[in-house]
Amino acid sequence: MLNAGPAQPLVALLTPYDSSLYTTATATVTVDVLRAATTTTIAATPSNVSPLQQVTVNATITALSPGGVVTGSVRVLDGATVIGTAAIVNNNATFVVSGLSSGVHSLSAVYVADLNHIGSASQPTTVTVNALPVPTYTYVIPRVRRAQGSPRP
Secondary structure (H helix, E strand, O other): OOOOEEEEEEEEEEOOOOOOOOOOEEEEEEEEEOOEOEEEEEEEEOOEEOOOOOEEEEEEEEEOOOOOOOOOEEEEEEOOEEEEEEEOEOOEEEEEEOOOOOEEEEEEEEEOOOOOEOOEEOOOEEEEEOOOOOOOOOOOOOOOOOOOOOOOO
C-alpha cells in the first residue's frame, strides 16, 4: 500500500515459473499518489436547549474516491472559536458541548487532514440556547385595619 505523496516508488518483481528459461526481473517506477478529498457533515441534538442542557455534536467524515478510512480528529467551532476536539472513530466524531450562553450559536466541524486525506469543513448548524426566565415577584402588603373607636392618625 502506498501512502499519499509525491515520488512514491512502486516496485514490480517478476519471478518466472521456469527459472531454466527465464530470469527474475524487477522494475521500479515513481508515481505521485494524491490524497483523497473528504466531505464533513455535522448534526447537533437537541438544537433548542436551556442554558444548562448539553448538546451532542456528531461529525461524519466521508472519504471520496478512492475512499478509505479517515483518521485523526475533528475540531468543533462556535463561529470562529474552537470549543473542542474529538477523535475520529469509524469516520465519525462525537463531542458533547455544555455551558453555551443564551442566544443563537453557529456550530461547525473541521476535519484535520491525515496522510491520505484532504481536510474539509462542514456547513454550520444552528443551536439556540433559550434564556432562563427572569423571575417576577409580587409583594402583597396587607392593609392594616384600625380597631373600632381608635383615633385616626
